[in-house]
Amino acid sequence: MHVPESLQDLANSEAVRFVRRPKTAARICAGVFSLIIFSSLLTDGYQNKTESPQLHCVLNSNNVACSFAVGAGFLAFLSCLVFLVLDAHESRIASSRFKTAFQLLDFILAVLWAVIWFVGFCFLANQWQHSPPKQFLLGSSSAKAAIAFTFFSILVTTLSLPSTTSPVNTPTTAPNSLSYASSTLSPYMTTPKAPRLAMMPGN
Numbered sequence: 001m002h003v004p005e006s007l008q009d010l011a012n013s014e015a016v017r018f019v020r021r022p023k024t025a026a027r028i029c030a031g032v033f034s035l036i037i038f039s040s041l042l043t044d045g046y047q048n049k050t051e052s053p054q055l056h057c058v059l060n061s062n063n064v065a066c067s068f069a070v071g072a073g074f075l076a077f078l079s080c081l082v083f084l085v086l087d088a089h090e091s092r093i094a095s096s097r098f099k100t101a102f103q104l105l106d107f108i109l110a111v112l113w114a115v116i117w118f119v120g121f122c123f124l125a126n127q128w129q130h131s132p133p134k135q136f137l138l139g140s141s142s143a144k145a146a147i148a149f150t151f152f153s154i155l156v157t158t159l160s161l162p163s164t165t166s167p168v169n170t171p172t173t174a175p176n177s178l179s180y181a182s183s184t185l186s187p188y189m190t191t192p193k194a195p196r197l198a199m200m201p202g203n
Helices: 005-011 014-019 022-044 063-088 096-129 140-159 174-188
Strands: 046-048 055-057
Touching: 014 022, 022 046, 022 063, 022 140, 055 063, 063 096, 063 140, 096 140
Parallel strands: none
Antiparallel strands: 046 055
16 A cells, blocks of 8 residues: 655654654543543532532532542643653753753652552542432532543553663773773883894904
8 A cells, every 4th residue: 555755754753753652642641531530520520419509529529539639630631741841852952960850750750640649549439439329410420430530540650650770881982992092002012122232343
């Protein structure tokens, strides 16, 4: 099958290669999951009961649970956007110290978000388990979606943990430099020859 030349150029472009990176794909998935978490509870997570016009969280009427999910999802979404921008400009960063600090910060935040999503999943699932059935007419699907994507966020964040180890660059020019130095100094380091005695002709 013949592929047009324009599509080949598009596939080989820098933007497509950046999106196809596993690290970038993991960040995009984490951002989409966090967007679903906070948007689902922000829109349908607060409902009123039939006998009261006051809004309550659909997760066992615990406003802390909804606030936690909305706040964590929003911050995680912003974090994914910021790190996507930094990843896109990573090749333009010349300072090795900044790259090392960036990788260390990325690792720390990934571990922190994995812990936050694990705690959030346990907390939201517990509150949903203790929620009275059919207490609210709407909002049950949003609560289930938030809990499910909180669990998916744990998997994505855990699998996308960056590696902080880098291969040690062993110097390969040292033997060559030593051989060059020895070859350069070799004419001057030769063993001095003993002076020859010349025979003087007799008178």
